Amino acid sequence: MKVKIVEKDVLNPLAEIEAIKLEVNPIPENINKISLFDNTKPNANLILKIIAESLDNINFHRVIKPAGAPATPQQLENAVQADLSILALGDCGSCTSWVILDAIRLEKDEIPTISICSHKFITYAKELARSHGMENLRIVEIEHPIAGQSQDRVERKVKKILPEIEALLKLDQKI
Amino acid sequence: MGNKHITNKNVKINENTCGCFIDDLIGENPEMDKNRKKELKNNRLCSSYENDLEVYVDSDTEKVSYDFYMRKLTDGLPIIPPTKEKLLKFLHYTDYNPDDVITILPPKQGKATVEKIAINSIMAGCIPAFMPVIQHAVQALSQDQFNLPGVNATTHPVAISVIINGPISREIAVNSGVGCLGPGNIANATIGRALRLCLINIAGAVPGISDHATMGSPAKYSFCFGEAENESPWEPLNVERGFKTETSTITVMAAEAPHNVNDHRSKTAEDLLNTIVNTASVAGCNNSHVPGEILIIMGPEHAQTVADNDWEKEDVKRYIHENTFLPVELADRGGRKLDNQWIIDSNVRITRSPEDVVLLVAGGPGRHTMIAHGFGTSSESVTLPLTLKDGTPLQSVQDYKNQNNKK
Numbered sequence: 001m002k003v004k005i006v007e008k009d010v011l012n013p014l015a016e017i018e019a020i021k022l023e024v025n026p027i028p029e030n031i032n033k034i035s036l037f038d039n040t041k042p043n044a045n046l047i048l049k050i051i052a053e054s055l056d057n058i059n060f061h062r063v064i065k066p067a068g069a070p071a072t073p074q075q076l077e078n079a080v081q082a083d084l085s086i087l088a089l090g091d092c093g094s095c096t097s098w099v100i101l102d103a104i105r106l107e108k109d110e111i112p113t114i115s116i117c118s119h120k121f122i123t124y125a126k127e128l129a130r131s132h133g134m135e136n137l138r139i140v141e142i143e144h145p146i147a148g149q150s151q152d153r154v155e156r157k158v159k160k161i162l163p164e165i166e167a168l169l170k171l172d173q174k175i
Numbered sequence: 176m177g178n179k180h181i182t183n184k185n186v187k188i189n190e191n192t193c194g195c196f197i198d199d200l201i202g203e204n205p206e207m208d209k210n211r212k213k214e215l216k217n218n219r220l221c222s223s224y225e226n227d228l229e230v231y232v233d234s235d236t237e238k239v240s241y242d243f244y245m246r247k248l249t250d251g252l253p254i255i256p257p258t259k260e261k262l263l264k265f266l267h268y269t270d271y272n273p274d275d276v277i278t279i280l281p282p283k284q285g286k287a288t289v290e291k292i293a294i295n296s297i298m299a300g301c302i303p304a305f306m307p308v309i310q311h312a313v314q315a316l317s318q319d320q321f322n323l324p325g326v327n328a329t330t331h332p333v334a335i336s337v338i339i340n341g342p343i344s345r346e347i348a349v350n351s352g353v354g355c356l357g358p359g360n361i362a363n364a365t366i367g368r369a370l371r372l373c374l375i376n377i378a379g380a381v382p383g384i385s386d387h388a389t390m391g392s393p394a395k396y397s398f399c400f401g402e403a404e405n406e407s408p409w410e411p412l413n414v415e416r417g418f419k420t421e422t423s424t425i426t427v428m429a430a431e432a433p434h435n436v437n438d439h440r441s442k443t444a445e446d447l448l449n450t451i452v453n454t455a456s457v458a459g460c461n462n463s464h465v466p467g468e469i470l471i472i473m474g475p476e477h478a479q480t481v482a483d484n485d486w487e488k489e490d491v492k493r494y495i496h497e498n499t500f501l502p503v504e505l506a507d508r509g510g511r512k513l514d515n516q517w518i519i520d521s522n523v524r525i526t527r528s529p530e531d532v533v534l535l536v537a538g539g540p541g542r543h544t545m546i547a548h549g550f551g552t553s554s555e556s557v558t559l560p561l562t563l564k565d566g567t568p569l570q571s572v573q574d575y576k577n578q579n580n581k582k
Contacts, residue, residue, distance in 0.1 A: 004226040010234050011257045013248055013294045015285030015377040040514075068325040068465075069553035093328035093387030094553065097282060101324060124328065124385060131283050131379070 020133035022104070025112040027169055028083050033059045035082035037075075037106075039067045039099060042147040043154045044089035047116060050158040051086060051165060068094030071102045080111045086165075090117035090125055091146045100128045103137060113137070114168060116161070118144035140164055234258060243298070247381050250371055250396060254298040265293035268306035270564045270578045277310060278317035281324040283379025287313050291377055292369075299369035304347050304572045305362060308425055309369045311559050312337055313377075315427045316370070320555040326429045327380040330387050331461060333550045334394035335374075336430040336470060337367050338535065340413035341423030343561055344401040346571055351401035353539030356433060356472070367397025370427075394432035394547075400537055406475035407536035408482035415488070416558045422568045428533060428556035430470045431460065433545035438477065444484035447477055448491065451544055452498040455525055458505040461551030462525040464513050468549035468556055469526055471495065474538040492532040499525040527552070 034055070036048040045062075052060045063078045065071035071079070079085050085106050090096030096117055103113040115138065117125040122141045129137040143157045234256035243249050255261070266273060266289070273290035280287050289310065296309050316323050316335065326333055339349045339362075350360035358364065380386040388395070404411040413424040436454045441447035455469060462469060473481075481491055506523035507513035517523050525548070526532055533556055538545075549556075561569040563578060 001227040002225070003228045003230060006229050006231050007234050008231050008256075008258045008260070010239055011259065011262060011290075011294045013243075013257065013291065013298060013372065013376040015280070015283075015287060015291050018279065018284050018286060066465075066553060068329060068550070069322055070319075092330040094322075094325035094331070096387075097324040097328045121387070124387065127385070128282050128328075 017131060021135075022107070022133040024107055024134060024136050024138065025110055027112045031058055031083045031169070033061070033082040033084075035079045035085040036060055036062045037065055037071070037079050037085050037087040037102070038062055039065050039087070039089060039095055041067050041089045041091060041095050043149060044146075046151065046154050047088045047142070047146070047158050048086060050155060051162065054162050054166075065102060066098070067092075068098060070098055071105070076102070076105060076109065079106060080109050082111065084112050084114070086114045086116070088116040089142075089146060090115065090121050091144060092121070093124070096121040096125050097128065100125050100137065100139070101132070104129065104132050104134050107134060107137070114165060115139045116142055118142055118146055120144040138168055140168070247384075248372075248376055249298070250368065250375065252368075252396070254372075255300050257294040257297040261297045262290065262293055264303040265296060265301075265306045266290075267579060268303050268572055268575045269293075269310060270575055271310075278314050280313070280317055280374070280378035282327055282385050283377075285377040285379055287317070287373065287377045292373060295372040295376055296365075296369040299372050300361070300365040301369050302361065302365075305366055305369070307561050307569060307572050307575065308339060308343070308347065308366055309373075311425045311561050312366070312370055312427055313373055315425055315557040315559045316374075318557045321427065321429065321557050322550070322554045323378065325553050326550060327374060327378055328385055328387055329550070330389045331550065332388050332390055332392035332395070332431060333429045333461075333554075334392050334398045334432060335367065335370055336394075336428045336547060337370060337399035338412060338426040338428070339366075339399070339401045339423070340404065340411050340426070341418075341561070342421060343423035343569060343572060349399070349401035351403040351537045352406075355400040355403075355537050355539075356398070356545060363399045363401075364397055367399035370399075371395060371397065392432045394430070398430070398432075400472075402535045403475060403537045406478070408478055409488035409491075409534075409536070412533070412535045413558065413560075418558075418560055419568075421570075423561045424558050425561060426533075426556055426558040428468060428470055429550040429554040430468075430547035431549075433470070433472065433547045436544040436546060437542070438544070439542045441480065444481040444486045444491075445494075447480050448494050449498070451546065452495055455495070455499045455546050455548070456501045457548075458501055458508050460525070460548035461553075462548050463501060463506045463508065463523060464517075465551035465553065466517055466524055466527045466531070467551040467554065468531045468533055469495075469499070470545075470547040470549065471532060471534045472537050472545040472547075473534065474541060474543045474545075475536055476540065476542050477544050478536045488534060489529065492529040492534055495532045495534070496524065496526045496529040501525075 090099040239256040240253040438450040
């Protein structure tokens with residue numbers, strides 16, 4: 001008698017992902033006002049201040065949002081009162097989550113965004129944006145760490161990303 | 176070779192049979208139970224086969240565990256191989272269809288179907304009767320106020336504390352007594368683990384990839400227990416949160432690993448609570464700069480000492496709220512700029528209000544309490560009643576079986 005031993009199949013524990021695709025908003029040619037969306041992480045305000053000082057002839061207004069939680073509807077409403085919003089800072093897990101997810105909420109409200117995340121969290125930030133359908137979300141990578149650093153050190157790191165931010169703005173203007 | 180069964184290969188001569196099954200030749204037997212028919216069919220020898228017998232055996236645990244581990248599908252511990260046979264047993268304990276989506280879990284936006292929840296529960300070592308608790312816990316985790324995108328991804332070592340109240344906690348023998356936060360009980364050990372595996376495989380919170388905990392915590396393996404309702408001098412958590420005593424509930428709270436409060440000395444409520452608040456007033460927790468919930472698991476002996484002085488539960492919660500604080504110069508060390516609204520008389524309270532004190536009674540003999548700080552302002556605990564799909568509260572986990580038999 002021939003007997004065949006067959007091992008039972010095992011089932012896959014991984015979930016399916018909802019496939020969606022969203023486009024980012026183009027940055028307008030004329031930018032008059034930028035909202036600086038500060039999630040209150042240490043030195044986020046300094047990063048945004050240095051960026052603002054580097055961009056001429058643009059008005060800025062600062063909006064505060066929680067670090068590890070979503071922006072309130074009122075905070076989002078304040079942030080969309082601009083031609084563009086720059087969000088800082090994703091330099092930990094929960095704050096990266098909510099920088100990216102709030103940026104996507106702003107993009108859905110038709111406001112173009114630039115998010116700033118530290119290089120230790122950039123892979124996660126991009127993957128998060130992709131899994132929420134916004135693969136092309138603009139995310140600028142700054143050198144980690146930012147928290148607990150002297151002002152001089154943070155300034156040096158911010159200056160390294162200024163050309164990329166300026167290029168992003170000019171590049172988008174050409175599209 | 177335990178747990179084996181013998182079956183034929185599917186050599187079709189029509190849609191349903193290889194042709195040698197007697198019932199197919201003589202026609203349907205309406206008296207024969209459907210399951211019995213299937214069983215007969217699956218156990219019947221057939222001369223048209225390459226092999227005389229095919230013996231199906233359970234997957235090799237060691238091999239599957241290693242394979243799943245290498246694919247980052249586990250928490251690092253061995254798993255029970257999830258097979259279809261095991262899945263079917265779990266599906267008896269839900270009134271949803273296997274592919275019904277219970278919720279979407281961030282950050283990866285994975286569809287938490289009943290089947291995927293069950294598969295991860297099998298892997299965790301759960302028994303099928305735990306399925307209703309796990310299914311509702313997954314649903315609770317996805318509520319906005321819980322903030323799963325933050326909790327899953329954070330560098331903070333926050334775990335998911337799972338608290339089970341009501342008669343179903345006793346029916347499935349959740350430990351609420353001696354060693355309820357430690358080893359030794361299958362419900363406590365595996366329900367929390369099942370949730371962690373759901374977060375890894377459904378939500379995508381793979382450690383080092385989407386779970387960025389700087390060090391993590393042993394509590395992230397499992398942090399599940401029941402409230403010792405019969406040992407408590409106060410109303411249990413499910414009643415405090417608006418449900419009937421007989422309504423079973425699941426509560427999920429984002430919490431650090433518990434820290435012990437040893438007090439064998441105090442004889443009055445105030446003395447004892449002072450030991451607790453002085454243990455809870457620490458600078459390094461999230462709550463020190465973004466106040467939020469704190470879990471207080473009071474041992475029955477401590478609770479009795481406090482109640483003997485006629486302190487009600489709300490008195491205890493208020494006292495802990497008002498007296499758990501630290502000087503402002505010691506707060507604001509967790510990474511977020513301190514908001515002025517939290518500063519009162521140059522101090523920062525650990526909680527925002529007495530409601531933030533999640534107080535319950537559990538544990539065995541001994542004069543200990545456990546405290547666990549929450550995730551700060553960014554997450555709030557969620558309590559859901561265990562119900563059927565139509566909202567009817569569950570009296571027993573067997574209610575699902577009765578529902579399914581009616582179908």
